[in-house]
Amino acid sequence: MTPCERFKQKILDLIDGELEILQKKEMENHLKSCKKCNDFYNRMYKIRSYLKKLTPVKSPESFHILLRERIRRELAGKANYFHFPQAPTWKWATILSCGLIISILGFRMLDQKTWQDPRNQNSIIQVGAIHPSNHHLKTSIHYITDDVPSEDPGSSSIEQQKRNEVAGDTSRAKRTIENIQDQIKPVKF
Amino acid sequence: MLDKTSNHNREIKQKKPSDEELIAKFQNGDIYAYEEIVHRYKDQLINFIYHFLGDRIDAEDVTQETFLRVYRNKHLYRNIAKFSTWIYTIASNLARTELRRRRRRKLLSLSQMGFEDRDYDLPDSMQGPDGILDSKLKEKVIRAEIDKLPVRFREAVVLRDIEEFSYEEISQILKIPIGTVKSRVNRGRLRLQKKLQYLLDQ
Numbered sequence: 609m610t611p612c613e614r615f616k617q618k619i620l621d622l623i624d625g626e627l628e629i630l631q632k633k634e635m636e637n638h639l640k641s642c643k644k645c646n647d648f649y650n651r652m653y654k655i656r657s658y659l660k661k662l663t664p665v666k667s668p669e670s671f672h673i674l675l676r677e678r679i680r681r682e683l684a685g686k687a688n689y690f691h692f693p694q695a696p697t698w699k700w701a702t703i704l705s706c707g708l709i710i711s712i713l714g715f716r717m718l719d720q721k722t723w724q725d726p727r728n729q730n731s732i733i734q735v736g737a738i739h740p741s742n743h744h745l746k747t748s749i750h751y752i753t754d755d756v757p758s759e760d761p762g763s764s765s766i767e768q769q770k771r772n773e774v775a776g777d778t779s780r781a782k783r784t785i786e787n788i789q790d791q792i793k794p795v796k797f
Numbered sequence: 798m799l800d801k802t803s804n805h806n807r808e809i810k811q812k813k814p815s816d817e818e819l820i821a822k823f824q825n826g827d828i829y830a831y832e833e834i835v836h837r838y839k840d841q842l843i844n845f846i847y848h849f850l851g852d853r854i855d856a857e858d859v860t861q862e863t864f865l866r867v868y869r870n871k872h873l874y875r876n877i878a879k880f881s882t883w884i885y886t887i888a889s890n891l892a893r894t895e896l897r898r899r900r901r902r903k904l905l906s907l908s909q910m911g912f913e914d915r916d917y918d919l920p921d922s923m924q925g926p927d928g929i930l931d932s933k934l935k936e937k938v939i940r941a942e943i944d945k946l947p948v949r950f951r952e953a954v955v956l957r958d959i960e961e962f963s964y965e966e967i968s969q970i971l972k973i974p975i976g977t978v979k980s981r982v983n984r985g986r987l988r989l990q991k992k993l994q995y996l997l998d999q
Binding site: 619620650651652654655656658659660662663664665666667668671672674675678679682 | 832835839840843844847848853856857860861864865868869935936939940943954958959961979982983986987989990993994997998
């Protein structure tokens with residue numbers, strides 16, 4: 609590093625008067641020997657003194673009055689609202705509501721797990737309960753879960769025909785149930 | 798007689814409460830303490846914000862907002878930092894917000910203008926040495942150049958060279974390390990030096 613580069617690094621401290629005596633002397637000696645650095649120092653020093661000499665901007669006489677008016681307006685605005693509880697009350701209210709939300713979400717997730725659990729034999733059959741009026745669906749579910757209702761010898765030929773129709777369309781029934789499994793949320797009994 | 802007067806003056810000076818004492822009184826509900834704080838800081842703050850924003854009306858508005866924040870959030874001040882650092886932090890944050898708002902407004906108005914209408918540059922300060930004889934004009938030129946500095950350099954230079962804060966205080970106000978403050982002040986001064994070279998060589 610050249611002496612000029614070192615000088616430029618420390619020029620700020622020199623101008624601000626924050627150098628130790630020895631360092632200051634070293635810098636001053638360099639200034640005497642290097643015209644370029646001397647010019648640079650003078651310009652930087654001048655800049656600082658110009659900035660210091662800038663006429664300060666003063667507040668207008670009406671400043672106090674305007675500020676008081678602003679504060680009065682602020683206070684009046686507050687008075688118009690209903691009284692809010694103090695900060696600590698807000699803190700507890702926030703904590704309580706967060707706890708409530710977390711517990712609701714937890715319960716819902718637990719329910720979802722029960723629905724998705726393959727070991728739960730009843731879980732698929734529950735789907736039928738959502739649409740009790742849907743005869744086709746109900747029958748399809750029974751078909752897939754090997755829980756086909758026993759044939760009643762006394763049942764009418766129309767019912768027999770319906771059962772046959774559904775049994776013939778297994779793939780469609782399977783697809784329907786897969787869709788429903790994807791879309792329908794767990795049901796509580 | 799003279800001795801008595803000087804002693805009396807010294808006593809008055811000694812009795813003058815510090816900023817920290819004033820804010821503590823205000824926190825306990827003494828409104829006169831707040832008035833005294835406003836009286837002490839209004840000119841300093843308006844000067845700082847004016848150099849930050851470059852507009853007097855905006856500076857007055859932001860200064861008032863600063864005092865309003867002090868009034869509203871007096872309970873947030875803790876006696877671990879200097880009061881001056883705290884109030885300047887509020888002021889510089891508000892000034893920065895105002896600058897951002899202004900930039901957004903400018904962008905909006907520019908996008909609504911036609912190409913020919915986009916005449917938004919500040920008047921050229923390089924009028925040549927002959928034009929800058931008057932000290933007031935010189936001041937105007939310097940202020941214009943301060944305005945053109947990037948915000949990070951501007952705030953550091955204004956706090957150091959105009960408001961005369963120590964590097965440590967600036968570091969607390971701007972919440973940046975002292976080394977960064979020094980570097981910003983130095984770079985800000987260097988930029989000004991380059992821009993105002995013709996003025997400095999006179």
